[in-house]
Amino acid sequence: MDRTIQLVNSVNDIQAMPNVIVKVLNLMKEPKVNMKTLGDLVMYDQSLTIKMLALVNSAYYGFSQQINSISMALSLLGMVKVKNIIVAVAMKPMMSNQGDKDLWKHSIKTAAGCEYLSQITKIMDTDEAFIAGFVHDVGKIVLHMSSERVYTKVLSAVADGADILEAEENYYNSNHVKTGALLAKRWQLPILLSNIILYHHNPKLSSMPVPCSLIRLVDQLVQTDFKPEKIDKDFLKTIGIDFNDIENLRENILDKAELLIADLT
């Protein structure tokens, strides 16, 4: 059996887990979602409701009035933003309980950055950009779950300068874009998301190079050991960003992301 299939099959939890998440992500595919359907989905889960309300009242969204109910959040923020917040909140335990404690933070930073950059560049819908940034590394969860010990080795190889996909191939005979793409297929995620999951390290191979480049750029900008010289100039060109602006852009993104992280932790 293909190694990627084997790995994904071995982590039963991740396949069974994302009930709420998959339902919510799939609601994205329907242009007209019933507000009540979404509201019910959240209210069914009490801790999710509490966290959601804390978040929508946070500085990140900057509403002057207090939001006291999910239905109020829905009408003020809109359906798609609420869906995005649900996913970010609901996926936190699954992401942060695994070996790589930084994965959830990295995902939130990428999500906030993609939302921000798509707002500036107008090359992608901001809400789609948020969720794409959030799920781009979802395949890493499979690798962590399969073996935390082995993933630690991958991370130290990366710290020593190895390419992440090559290091993962070395230790797992697969990598996080393959496991992520298989999850996306099993969860029947929208095509844009599965494409970004599969090609976020190689946007040029994608049939959707522009959104993939946007996610790639933000992915690099939010790295803790960010090095401007590592940024591919072609991506900047594709997105229409000047190299001289990237330090500034990075600061703005990290500031925004911190607001979101502060309210979710």
Ligand SMILES: [Fe+2]
């Ligand atoms: Fe990645």
Ligand SMILES: [Fe+2]
């Ligand atoms: Fe990433």
